[in-house]
Amino acid sequence: MKPVTFKLLLPTLLLFCLQFASTVMAQSAGIELPAGSFHSVLPEVVGEPHRVDIFLLDETAVTNSQFRQFLMENPRWSPSEIPALYAGNRYLQHWSNDGNYGDESLADLPVTRVSWYSANAYCGWKGGRLPTLNEWEYAAQLMHFNTAQEENLFSSELIGWYSAVDAKHTKPVGSTGIENRYGVKDMFGLVMEWVEDFKPPVATDLSLDCGTVGRMQGTSSMYGYAMSVRYITRMSFKATSTTGMLGFRCAYDYPENAESTKGKSSALMINHPNNQSTY
Amino acid sequence: MKSLYQLSTLVMTLLVLLGVSRASAQSQEYTMDNMTFGMPEAEVFTEDYHGPPVVGDYFTMLPNLAPLDYEGNKHHEVRLDAMIQEIEVANGVRYRAWTFGGTVPGPTLHVREGDRITFTMKNRSDEEVVITEPGSEASPYMQQIAGNNFMDAKPGIMPMPHSMDFHAGTVAKDDKWRTIAPGETIKFDWIANYPGTYIYHCGTPSVLMHTSMGQHGVVVVSPKDGYPTDYEVDREYVVVQSEYYLKKGTGDLYQYDFEAAQSKNPSHVVFNGHQTILHDQPLEANAGERVRIHFSNNGPSGTSSFHVIGAIFDRVWLEGHPQNEMRGMQTVLLGASGSATMDLIVPEEGKYILIDHEFADAEKGATGTLKAGPRK
């Protein structure tokens, strides 16, 4: 081989390896969701779709075994050490002892009875953050429905889930079979999830009163109804709340150094067969 | 001596002013037409409470009503926690209900017009609460459930936000009827300013969902001067009509049918929460007796055309107010959350059927039995 080519080869190989590594790292930190917009049920900006920038979101909710790893490295978040500032006294109550959930068959269950503070700390530890409310709702709406009937059936089942879930027997992540079109799993049907801003400023105006549901439904779609149940439930939490039906997943900023499409919005509007217009 | 007198007067005045200013800063209560308004702000907090979910001497299980064994007004300190119970509502139909106190409808509270109630509620939807082991401080309601668990209630967990709306209370709803997260407790005062039978229900949106899922009950507020026929009443019962919107779920349990609820198409319409309870455990009386029924249509959405087959209501006080007296009614039409207190004279020995004369409702279960023995 010619010496010049050889000299070029090594750095080229190195560069290639680095680029490959960075994309691998980006992939392992969650699923990439493109920039786009969606309609929220909250009457903040009437009729306006909310824009969401490109970001990454965990494929599944954080599991018991993942959270155990976090506790091993950060024992101050274990039930025996966590201050009342960060969680109520039922924090991880269903775990058999302080830093462990018990039987290995429970490893892949979504971790529940975690407060917002502990979820936020976990995501920070992973180099990410909690998704914002808009990011979460946007990702949740990236479902693919072929027909209006299909969407209504889904929404009807979702409302059924909100009123009949058996919080004593959660199932492993990935088991609902529900996936958005990018492969993000179980945003419905498994557990409710923490978001960064679970009680947005407009929540105080809504005051969670009887008439709220009517105002939250831009159009009277069943999907909107299910959404309003979810918003209301989420808005009732305190940052120290823990429940057997509340877990979380992490989001990550799109890495600056990667070939970013940030800002280059694909203006992906959510396609819902039921409504050309908004909800 | 005079200066001393002046100084002591000044000091006393200062003390009184200080005392008065502090007192009035804490209370905005005022009376008008012999009614009291202006309750203090509700408190929301976290407590480490694991005791009985229903506390209060005047809480009973339907159709019973606790006797008011006191003169004048009383300050009641009660607790009624929200929790999940898996219950039977008809033969072979069980579902995981959202409840107050563990049954649907929830416990009946009896108070007198003018009573003050200090109410505490913990949202225990994220913990398993056993209602069949009353313990010593529990209410008559809990004793009655333990002895007669006809809904076969079993604890469950389904964490959801909840709230309480007492129709008998006159307060600002954004303060007292506010929603609390699982694990939180709310505490507030209200005064039973008006007599009558009033629904209480969860006010967290969607109210249709929360009440259909089981969170409702009644408070019976007896008028301070009673009804004209009080001395002749031999039996007193509480009957509550309500709807269920249930469909079969995955597994053995039924679940909420959202579409049925939205289109006012109940799967079951029942008295006292269970399709057959008032037949399995009929109301009892004897011929010639005056039976008083406090009846509430808790809905959430339907109307009730309440009639007792074989009888006519001698007196009907609409919404339970002594001045709303009607005479000789065959059927009383009540909208959702409407109520009436009614007397009937049991004519003869035999069977009488309580019924919602809207037969689509009756055939879904809105019937009950009053069994009458011979004249005593």
Next chain:
Amino acid sequence: MQNLKLLFLLAGMLLLPLLASSQQTMTMNNAGLETAKTYHAESLHHMNAEWANQNGETIQLADYLGQPLVLVMFYGRCTGTCPVLIQRTWKLYSGIDVDIRDRVQVLAVSFDYKNDTPQALKEYAENEQLDIPGWNFVTAQQSDIRELAMLLGVQYRERSDGHFEHSNLITVLDAQGKIVLRSEGIKGGLSDTATAIEELFKSDLQ
């Protein structure tokens, strides 16, 4: 004359407890400084976060155990309310009694973890003429900033253009790290708050 003095004393003894009990937030539980790890249940000193200030020094909230702390959240590139909020904090700070002011510390925490590096914070502090002893402009990891905002009750949201929508709040922690005062918004007088801070110090002196 003796009777008068006696009566006066008696009146004073009766009045003082009444006055004291009406100042709930000011009552200090002076159990003395306990071991560093045992913080009051509601104390923000439990926060583990490491804040880097404009001089590159590392600060933790627990460092303030034993003295009250003024907290405000802002960000450097803000052209909206933050300048007003920072000036308001300065107004509060300068309204405190000179003898006490030297011991009052201010922690100004930036939302903008990407742009407000220690160096950028130094420039900001210098531009605001607030690069003075007692004033720390700090940054930390994103989740730490989120956590602090949640503890204080500050709402904020990052926009696509990198700016932040946020509520405005000045918070005062007592010597045990508990929140005792909150001044929301950018309007209204601050002399009451300044007095209250002085009270915190006075009771600590006892």
